[in-house]
Amino acid sequence: MRTEKGIFYNIDWGLVLIYFLLVSIGLINIYAAVYNEEHGSILDFSQRYGKQVIWISSSFTLAIFILMIDPKLFSAFSFVFYGASMLLLIAVLLIGKTVSGSKSWIDLGGFDLQPSEFAKIAVNLAVAKYLSALNIRMEDMRTKITTMAIIGFPALLILLQDDTGSALVFSAFIFVLYREGLSGNILIILALIIVLFVVTLMVNKFVIVGLLFIAALFWFTMIKKNRKDIITLIGLFMLVAGFVMAVDYVFNNVLEAHQQERINVLIGKEVDLKGAGYNVNQSKIAIGSGRFIGKGFLHGTQTKFNFVPEQSTDFIFCTVGEEYGFVGSVIVIGLFIGLFYRLLNAAERQRSAFARIYGYGVASILFIHFVINIGMTLGLAPVIGIPLPFFSYGGSSLWAFTILLFIFVKMDAYRLQLL
Amino acid sequence: MAQAVYSERKFVVISIFIVAGFLFILRLFYIQIIDDSYLLSSNSNVRRHIPQYPARGLIYDRNGKLMVYNEATYDLMITPRLVKNIDTLELCRLIGIDLITFRDRILKAKEYSTYRSSVFEKQISKEAYGYLEEKLYKYPGFYVQPRTLRKYVKPSAAHTMGYIGEVSPLTCENNAYYKSGDYIGISGIEKSYETELRGIKGARIIMVDVFNREKGSFRNGKYDTVAVMGQSLYTTLDADLQEYGEMLMKNKRGSIVAIEPATGEILSLVSCPTYDPNLLVGRMRAHNYGELLKDSLKPLFNRAQMAQYPPGSTFKLVHALIGLEEGVLFPSTRYGCSMGYSFGSIHVGCHNHPAPVDLLQSIAISCNSYYCNVFRTLLDNNSVSNTSSGYQKWRDYALGFGFGSKFSTDLPNILGGFIPKNEYFDKYFGKNRWKFLTIISLSIGQGEILATPLQLANLSATIANRGYYVTPHIVKYVGDSKKAETRFSQVHKTKISKQNFEIVVEGMYQVVEAGTARAYKMDSLHVCGKTGTAQNPHGKDHSIFIAFAPKDNPKIAISVIVENAGFGATWAAPIAMLMIEKYLLKRINRPDVQERMITGSLIHEN
Structure with a gap:
């Protein structure tokens, strides 16, 4: 049933407003980060801020275009988008261009397209489509495996591009799957695995295995000594000990030197302020030196004088921290959390499972970017080059995030027209 | 339906998201509000x-x-990172160094830092800078930093x-x-x-x-x-007098110290041989300093305040004053002299003069035996129990004249001379094993006692003031507001009464009028003086003269020491007289004496 109510009918203006604020604040900070006195106009298209103005206005156009589309098409063409996206990811591996170590760009004559950014939308659509089918139950092993495959395949292709950061983003779907019925234990186990992973890297593996053994003995005295329990206990001990040994092995023999360094710096095992730790240290200096209200617009020395690397893309949050201080940083974080909160609430009110799952996907993908990106600038997450949504300089990512968000805005606006 | 079953999981997801945001805010609070080291790091990153x-x-x-x-003057600075495509040879020629030096310096600068600038060539003269400046544009990475040099x-x-x-x-x-x-x-x-x-x-x-x-x-x-x-510093020196003194002392070893008695202001402080201060400035400083250090005449040695001589006969004035004050000596006291003072095997010689003499005559003709007697009565008289306590008393008087210790003044590197303590003799001769005859040389300003030219000038000033001195100092005002140096305005009184000083002043007047320095008597000025001859175990005696003028309301007190020049009257007295003339009359009435002094060279006599 279609009505002719105009493209802005029933859209969630709150979401649109937060989007608009984030994009605008982002632009101001890009302007400050790469400010060049000889090209002071924000519309100087030779500078990044000038270009970002172009990306932003084209994103607005895209947003309006999406609002004009019949939302049924997203659902209908989900797998088509997914297929096309996978083809692009494969194409990148063949004809892609390498920028700062990652072969993830396709040169379209003056404009570099990063297919991995768009793959997030396609995967989100595909997951939503797959899981919203009537006969699908999350509890089924078959469902789990298929979902894993839908998510894992593009992640693998992106890993092959040497773009670990973008691949990591796909872990966001754990929240979606959890919402759709994946056991909560898996979330807990995942968290435990991460803790064990970090501890393994920080402490000698034999010490950990020793401690685990003592814990196992202690546990052994507590349980009823029937055969099943003993086997479970031994199995569990072997599993965990094996994991510890495996992590140690993988870290030392599989990860590349720069990845090892980044992780070592993060867990504080290595302090190398001139080498691997330089970025994070300078980033913390930038943010920390902003104090309560910041140094003021264009007065951020850390970012303006290039002490912070990648200050308009991955480390854009440094400019916020430096020029607007604690107040500005909290406002930006608040805007993001507000966005997530609103998105999840909006997802929950959907009548169609497809729209709900897609909405969860949007919130989760944005959240993972937010956590890793800001965590990195604050020295809480490893240096992984992924953009801060709506903030970082870059056409592909801004377009992709805009499309990702506005598809949901459209679905949400359309929700009452579903029976 | 799955939807219904799991919808409460929304809260778990939302909680996770909010906790993450909250953790970030906590972290921000820590690094932005609590830990201020980041601000310092940021400042040190960016500010120079x-x-x-x-x-x-x-x-x-x-x-x-x-x-x-x-x-x-100009220091040529280098920032190695910016140096490229320069004409090395031409630059070498412009600043006058060779290629090897050039390369060494580039390496040194790079070692220091390639980004920061360091001095490449120090103190380029104005002339060289003129040429360099025009061509500097051809040398990226080099720039010139102005400095100043003393002149x-x-x-x-x-x-x-x-x-x-x-x-x-x-x-x-x-x-x-x-x-x-x-x-x-x-x-x-x-x-x-x-x-x-x-x-x-x-x-x-x-x-x-x-x-x-x-x-x-x-x-x-x-x-x-x-x-x-x-x-700015306004010194107490009179530049003309200083220059004149240096001219008179040319080719001599010794010093002139002139003081304004009432204020303690040093009018001239000449130490010869001296050197041109312009030598110790600029690029040649280290080289010139080495040369001056090697010079056998020790031009760097500041004799005026660091050389310590036996004060010789000038010290008789001190004995006379102490004697008068102690009541063991009167203007009428007469002692005989037969070419000196003898006691047993000990003999202190004197020159040929009519005897006996009274106090004024003893000063005028500088009789040695008279002061042996005076000093003896000071050490061995009824009011003192023994030699040691007599000496102690005498020494206290002497210290009151500024002898035996350094003036605490604004001249660095001064020495204080030497007036031995009782313990010194106790140690040397044994306790109670020394008496007047043991230290008889002190009577005529010889033996253990030592004084600097500055202290002798101060003695002269003290007598000119009839009983007190103001610490000799060199700076009158600091700054253009002419803030007076008040540190040195304090009056140091001797323990001797004004009347007794008047007697000695009269004696000093007789020195010039009719005594040892009568050859340099001036009609227009009443000068009081005292000759001295310091025995020098290494060679010819040092010629000493102290004086002040005018007799009433004195404006200048002076000490002159010419090393290895013989009697006080031969060199030191005429030089002192010329200085007084120059300062008080602004003209020289006896150009012949001036001529003899300037051309006289004593530097090779020894």
Whole structure:
């Protein structure tokens, strides 16, 4: 049933407003980060801020275009988008261009397209489509495996591009799957695995295995000594000990030197302020030196004088921290959390499972970017080059995030027209 | 339906998201509000303090005549990273160095830093700078930093002015004001008035980017500080008199110290041989300093305040004053003299003169035996129980004249002479094993006692003042507001009454009128003086003369010592007389004496 109510009918203006604020604040900070006195106009298209103005206005156009589309098409063409996206990811591996170590760009004559950014939308659509089918139950092993495959395949292709950061983003779907019925234990186990992973890297593996053994003995005295329990206990001990040994092995023999360094710096095992730790240290200096209200617009020395690397893309949050201080940083974080909160609430009110799952996907993908990106600038997450949504300089990512968000805005606006 | 079953999981997901945001805010609170080390790191990343060197204060004489000023000089600075495609040979020629030196210096500069600038060539003269400046555009990475160098109007008062040089690493460490490469006063008043003269360094705060490229001034120079020029010093010296004294002492070893008695202001402080202070300035300083150090005549040695001589007969005045005050001596007291004083095997010689003499005559003709008697009565008389306590009493009087200890004044590196303590003799001869005859040489200012020319001039000033002195000092005012140096206005009184001084003054007047210095008597001026001859175990006696004039209301007190020049009357007296003439009358009535003094060379006699 279609009505002719105009493209802005029933859209969630709150979401649109937060989007608009984030994009605008982002632009101001890009302007400050790469400010060049000889090209002071924000519309100087030779500078990044000038270009970002172009990306932003084209994103607005895209947003309006999406609002004009019949939302049924997203659902209908989900797998088509997914297929096309996978083809692009494969194409990148063949004809892609390498920028700062990652072969993830396709040169379209003056404009570099990063297919991995768009793959997030396609995967989100595909997951939503797959899981919203009537006969699908999350509890089924078959469902789990298929979902894993839908998510894992593009992640693998992106890993092959040497773009670990973008691949990591796909872990966001754990929240979606959890919402759709994946056991909560898996979330807990995942968290435990991460803790064990970090501890393994920080402490000698034999010490950990020793401690685990003592814990196992202690546990052994507590349980009823029937055969099943003993086997479970031994199995569990072997599993965990094996994991510890495996992590140690993988870290030392599989990860590349720069990845090892980044992780070592993060867990504080290595302090190398001139080498691997330089970025994070300078980033913390930038943010920390902003104090309560910041140094003021264009007065951020850390970012303006290039002490912070990648200050308009991955480390854009440094400019916020430096020029607007604690107040500005909290406002930006608040805007993001507000966005997530609103998105999840909006997802929950959907009548169609497809729209709900897609909405969860949007919130989760944005959240993972937010956590890793800001965590990195604050020295809480490893240096992984992924953009801060709506903030970082870059056409592909801004377009992709805009499309990702506005598809949901459209679905949400359309929700009452579903029976 | 699955939807219904799991919808409460929304809260778990939302909670996770909110907790993450909350953790970030906590982290931000910690690094932005609690830990302020990031702000410091940020400032040290970006700000560079470029010191702005102030010019040192100027030095004037007592009449406002300029003595020391500054001349602009230029340090050629290098920033190795920016150096490219330069004509090495031409640059070498312009600053006068060879290619090997050039390469060494480039390497040294690179070793220091490729981004930061360091001195490539120090103190380029104005002339060389003229040529260099025109071509500097051809040498990227080089720039010129102006500094100032000391310059002396006349090549005089070298010892008093002292010199400046690069600050030592030790000083840098202990004093936060100084940075390596700064200049500091090393001797003379450049040293003692360093804080006044140096001014206040300014700083231009610039911002640099990650490659140390200058990115303009910090907050438009709002926090820059301007260098404040050092304060001017108005010394007590009379530049003309100083110069005249140096001329008279040419080719002689010795010193002249002239003091204004009422104020303790030093009018001239001549130490010869001296050197041209311009030698210890600029690029040749180290070389010239080495040469001066090697010179057998020790031109760097400041005789006026560091040489210690037996005061000779000038010290008879001190004995006479103490004797009068102690009541063991009266103007009418007469002692005989038969070519000296003899007691047993001990004999102190004297020259041929009519005897016996009274007090005034004893001063006028400088009778040795008279003072042996005076000193004996001081050590061995009824009022003192033994020699030691007599000596103790005598010594206390002597110290009251400023002998035996350093003046605490604004001249650095002064010595205090020597008036032995009782313990000194106790140790040397044994307790109670010494008496007058053991130390009889002290009667005539010989033996263990030593005094500096400055102390002798002060003795003269003390007598001129009839009983007190003001610590001799060299600076009258600090700064252009003419803030008077009040540190030295305190009057030091001797323990001897004014009347007794009048008697000795009369004796000194007789020295010039009819005594040992009568040859230099002036009709227009009443001068009081006293000759002295310091025995010198290493060669010919040192000629000493102390004097003041006019007799009433004296304006100048002086001591002159000419080493290895014989009797006090031969060299020291005429030089002192000429100085007094020059200062009080501003003209010389006896050009023949002046001529003899200037041309006389005693430097090779020994």
